[in-house]
Amino acid sequence: EAEVAQSPRYKITEKSQAVAFWCDPISGHATLYWYRQILGQGPELLVQFQDESVVDDSQLPKDRFSAERLKGVDSTLKIQPAELGDSAMYLCASSLRTEGTEAFFGQGTRLTVV
Amino acid sequence: AQTVTQSQPEMSVQEAETVTLSCTYDTSENNYYLFWYKQPPSRQMILVIRQEAYKQQNATENRFSVNFQKAAKSFSLKISDSQLGDTAMYFCAFMKAYFGNEKLTFGTGTRLTIIP
Numbered sequence: 106e107a108e109v110a111q112s113p114r115y116k117i118t119e120k121s122q123a124v125a126f127w128c129d130p131i132s133g134h135a136t137l138y139w140y141r142q143i144l145g146q147g148p149e150l151l152v153q154f155q156d157e158s159v160v161d162d163s164q165l166p167k168d169r170f171s172a173e174r175l176k177g178v179d180s181t182l183k184i185q186p187a188e189l190g191d192s193a194m195y196l197c198a199s200s201l202r203t204e205g206t207e208a209f210f211g212q213g214t215r216l217t218v219v
Numbered sequence: 220a221q222t223v224t225q226s227q228p229e230m231s232v233q234e235a236e237t238v239t240l241s242c243t244y245d246t247s248e249n250n251y252y253l254f255w256y257k258q259p260p261s262r263q264m265i266l267v268i269r270q271e272a273y274k275q276q277n278a279t280e281n282r283f284s285v286n287f288q289k290a291a292k293s294f295s296l297k298i299s300d301s302q303l304g305d306t307a308m309y310f311c312a313f314m315k316a317y318f319g320n321e322k323l324t325f326g327t328g329t330r331l332t333i334i335p
Contacts, residue, residue: 108263109263133249138322138323145327145328146327146328147223147310147312147325147326147327148264148310148323148325149321149325150323152326153322175255196264198264204316204317205252205269205271205314205316207254207266207269208266208323209263210256210263210264211263212261212262212263213263
């Protein structure tokens with residue numbers, strides 16, 4: 106069964122260091138999402154791609170976060186410099202370009218900033 | 220902007236019993252989709268059930284069913300004959316109807332524990 110792949114599963118980094126997360130969506134899924142889930146809360150969208158184009162990054166802290174999806178397939182989310190408040194689960198999801206369709210989630214990357 | 224509210228942070232129920240999780244939402248949209256997602260411990264989030272707002276009939280998937288009240292903006296999930304594998308965080312989510320997809324707006328979740 107096809108799955109959304111994310112790596113690493115866990116990451117511990119020091120404050121002010123750079124960190125990167127990788128996501129490989131299900132083959133054929135044009136839409137890719139990055140969500141951040143703080144402990145005890147629901148996921149919140151950071152950035153949404155349609156193929157290689159960003160369609161929503163209104164909640165992405167652009168002074169320190171960046172995201173790219175070259176060639177419209179896999180994607181990388183980067184934080185530089187990391188801050189203590191960035192500790193969270195980072196979830197990647199993908200879906201077909203169809204109205205109201207199901208989003209498939211990866212297992213996430215749990216980031217701890219110390 | 221849309222908001223989703225889940226007022227039950229935690230619930231527990233005995234195995235084989237029925238449990239209902241509550242969800243309310245606020246939107247000015249007329250066409251949208253509602254979802255319940257399940258997030259088991261240390262595993263990825265998976266879809267439980269989906270409801271189109273233009274459909275009056277409540278969605279059902281095996282032991283899972285919803286009570287969708289559009290006028291009241293309420294979308295509760297009923298789990299019948301609960302099983303140990305139902306133990307998880309459950310998130311209610313909203314999506315505007317838009318070709319090419321819109322984002323999911325999630326509630327804060329309900330932690331459900333099934334007691335043997």
